[in-house]
Amino acid sequence: MYIGNDLQIAHPSYKIIDDISSGFNGSTTSFALQVSGETPVPFPISTQQVMISVNGVVQEPDPSGSAGFKLLGSNIVFSSAPANGHAFFGVINAGADYVTAGSEFPDGSATAPSFTFQDDQDTGWFRSGSGAVGYSANGAQTLTFDGNGLTVTGDASFVGDSSKNLLWDKSDGQLEFADNAKAVFGTGSDLSIYHDTNNSFISSSTGNLKLVGNANILIEDNNGETLASFNPNSSVDLYHNNVKKFETGSGGIIVQGQVSVAGSGVSLSLADSGKAAFGAGDDLQIYHNGTNTYIDNNTGHFTIRTNVASDVGSNIYLQPHDNEDGIVIVHDGAVQLFYDNFKCFETYDRGITVYGPEGNNGEVYIYADEGDDNADKWRLQANTGGTFNIGNYSTGSWVNGLTLDGSNNATVAGRLNISHDLTITGTAPRVILTDSNNDSDFRINVDGGSFQIQDATNSYANRLAIDSSGNSVFGGTVSDSKGNLRSIPNVDKTSAHTISAANAGRAIYISSGGVTVPNSVMSAGDAVTIINNSGSDQTITQGSGLTIYNTADASTGNRTLAGRGMATIWFHSASTAYISGAGLS
Numbered sequence: 219m220y221i222g223n224d225l226q227i228a229h230p231s232y233k234i235i236d237d238i239s240s241g242f243n244g245s246t247t248s249f250a251l252q253v254s255g256e257t258p259v260p261f262p263i264s265t266q267q268v269m270i271s272v273n274g275v276v277q278e279p280d281p282s283g284s285a286g287f288k289l290l291g292s293n294i295v296f297s298s299a300p301a302n303g304h305a306f307f308g309v310i311n312a313g314a315d316y317v318t319a320g321s322e323f324p325d326g327s328a329t330a331p332s333f334t335f336q337d338d339q340d341t342g343w344f345r346s347g348s349g350a351v352g353y354s355a356n357g358a359q360t361l362t363f364d365g366n367g368l369t370v371t372g373d374a375s376f377v378g379d380s381s382k383n384l385l386w387d388k389s390d391g392q393l394e395f396a397d398n399a400k401a402v403f404g405t406g407s408d409l410s411i412y413h414d415t416n417n418s419f420i421s422s423s424t425g426n427l428k429l430v431g432n433a434n435i436l437i438e439d440n441n442g443e444t445l446a447s448f449n450p451n452s453s454v455d456l457y458h459n460n461v462k463k464f465e466t467g468s469g470g471i472i473v474q475g476q477v478s479v480a481g482s483g484v485s486l487s488l489a490d491s492g493k494a495a496f497g498a499g500d501d502l503q504i505y506h507n508g509t510n511t512y513i514d515n516n517t518g519h520f521t522i523r524t525n526v527a528s529d530v531g532s533n534i535y536l537q538p539h540d541n542e543d544g545i546v547i548v549h550d551g552a553v554q555l556f557y558d559n560f561k562c563f564e565t566y567d568r569g570i571t572v573y574g575p576e577g578n579n580g581e582v583y584i585y586a587d588e589g590d591d592n593a594d595k596w597r598l599q600a601n602t603g604g605t606f607n608i609g610n611y612s613t614g615s616w617v618n619g620l621t622l623d624g625s626n627n628a629t630v631a632g633r634l635n636i637s638h639d640l641t642i643t644g645t646a647p648r649v650i651l652t653d654s655n656n657d658s659d660f661r662i663n664v665d666g667g668s669f670q671i672q673d674a675t676n677s678y679a680n681r682l683a684i685d686s687s688g689n690s691v692f693g694g695t696v697s698d699s700k701g702n703l704r705s706i707p708n709v710d711k712t713s714a715h716t717i718s719a720a721n722a723g724r725a726i727y728i729s730s731g732g733v734t735v736p737n738s739v740m741s742a743g744d745a746v747t748i749i750n751n752s753g754s755d756q757t758i759t760q761g762s763g764l765t766i767y768n769t770a771d772a773s774t775g776n777r778t779l780a781g782r783g784m785a786t787i788w789f790h791s792a793s794t795a796y797i798s799g800a801g802l803s
Contacts, residue, residue, distance in 0.1 A: 233258055235268070235294075235308030242300040248293045251308075257292045258310060259330040259339055263323075265289050267311055272296075273304035328352065328359040577602065650674070700724065706747065721746050732756050737763035740789040750801070753781040758797070769798040778803045 238249040251257070251268075262268050265279030270287055278286030280297070287296045300306070326332030326344030331354050334342035338356075346352030350364035362369040374386040382399040386392075395401065400412040408424040420427070429435050435448040443460035447453075456464040465472040493505040501517045536545035542559040546552075555563035564571045574580035579599050586594035595611035599618075607618040621629045642649065649662040661678060663670045667686045672678040673693075681693040700723055701707045707724050709715075714731030722744040726733060729751040735758065740746070750756045758777040760766045765774050766787065779785055783801020790796065 233310040235270075235310065237306050238294070238308075239300070239304060239306035242302050242304050242306070244301045245299050247297070247299045248290070248295045251289070251292055251294045253310070260324050260326060260332050260334070261292055262289060262310055268294075269309050269311060270294065271305075271307040272300050328354040329357040572600075574600065574602075708749075710751075717746060719744075725749055727751050728756060730754075730756075732759060734759040734761060735764060735766065735787060735795070736761035738792040740792060740795070742789060742791050745786060745788045747784065747786045748779060748799075750779045750781055750783045755780055756783075758785065758787075764793055764795065766795045766797050768802070769796050770802070 233253045236252045236255065241249055251261075265281055265286075265288055268279065268289070270277040270279075277296070279288075280286040281288050283290075283295060283297055285297050287294055289295070294308075323332040323345075326342075328344065328346075329340055331340070331342035331344040333344070334340070340357040341355050342353070344352055344354060346359065346362055347364065350362055352359045352363075353361035358371075360370065360372050362371070370386070372388050376384040378384065378396075378399060380398070381396055383396040384399055385394045385396075387394050395412065397413055397415040400407075400410045402411075403409040404424065406424065408422060409427075410419070410421045412419055412421075429448070432450070434450070436444055437446040438444055444455075444457050446457065447455040449455070454466045455462050461474070463474050465474070490508040491505060493500070493503045496502040497517075499516070501515060503512070503514045503516065505512055505514075533549055534547040535543065538544055543554070543556045543561075545556070546554040548554070553565045554561050560573075560575060562573055564573070572580050572582055579601050581600070582598040584596045584598070592614060593610065593612040597607075597609045597611070597616055599607040599609065601607055604624045606622045608620040609616045609618040611617075617631070619631045621631075647664050651660045651662070653659050659674055660681075661672045661674050663672055663678075669684045670680050671682040673681050679693060680691070683691045696703045708727045709721060709724050711726060711728040712730060714734070715726060715728055716734040716736060717726070717739060719739055719741075722740060723746070725747040727749050733748050733756065748756075748758060756779045758766075758779055760774065760776050766777070767774055768777065777785070777797060779799070780801030780803070783799060785797055785799025785802045787795050787797045
């Protein structure tokens, strides 16, 4: 159909605009244009796409708004306000997709494309930017055409014959070639990279295949372990189980580990007196002279020799230049260390032996480090006098801290700290405690099933004895922080007094002012006695939140203590107590 001067191709079914007559009131001119309760997408770009009838009169489409109606935003705007009671009818004559002549498509958006389809109006084309067109699928932009070419947002699949497919996988950022799909390079496909379901190939059919890099070129396995390394202006390295075994160098090759010569009857051999020499001046030589085998160091003095002619084996000696023994490794026996040809150290089947020169001590020194801290220096000494000593050098000379004699008696020069059990056995095991004057002040004794602490200065009289039943006998007065446990300490008061936790277990001897017992001061099991030191009554006030029961009649509240009367309060908890006594009312 024709509307004005523009050719429009209508959507197969027109869109009926929702009735807006309920809002007609003679003053409102702007109304939302909706279809089925929502703004239509795309929205009409011209008033000529819309037919509006008010009170049976078709309204003139006028974009200027001076007559009839115009479209503004997503609203219909009338030049004159429709009156209350007027009827309304409206229809959009062009659907979501249309062709214009002399007009333009709206820009649209990814969620509301300007070119869509009847049953899928969030899929289609829209203007995504200056000089750019986007394609949206279900409201999400997937393609962009602009001055730079084509941009794909999401997966891109290329389907080839025989399932030789290519996929750009957005989720993992990978360009994925199916089996037998090849990446080829060169005019005649000279270089190809592919996988054939079993193996992977980099195939070059013309010229050399070069791996070029400014840094090292590494060949690694799937675990990231190096197999080979090619290092610019340096070595080529070969590895076994991620450990370098072979390396090229400026002077030849370097092998780490064993060099084996394979093949039946093939060996690496030197004739008698033929030498394997090492060093610029053949300083280290390995050879056999027909009788013995040698490893010789011609710089300094270093000799390792063994006689292999005997089936039972021979000793191995490390000797100084004057043929004195230094280290002797005895076949099936000890390893011996020497000092000036005197044997100082020897292993044997149960451990080691350290020797001192004849008539001298045998000593082992242990230093924590090589510094100048003398406290780190320790000495184990087998003394010629028959004692074993552990000493320290912190004072600048060796001082024994622990001494053991031939009868296994031990003397500790300082404090003895024990982090676990200490067991003392004997017919009458004792621990004697002495002061700095070496006077035997106290003795801990076990005798006849009784544990005793005795006063050594008083003929070892018992000061505390505990029998096997847990009964205790004290040799003197038993006191605590409040005094002798056989007496009740008192507190003298001449004026009003409020009981505190410090009064527990005491007698309050008061002459005037009365006593207040507060809540949450005493603990369960505490008791306090109040004595009236006057001929007049004293008031015992029950504090707020505290309940004091009179044991005579179960009543609670304040109490009166008559002159010279005495009462005791026992606390079941911090807030509950019981009181009884003489002169109490």
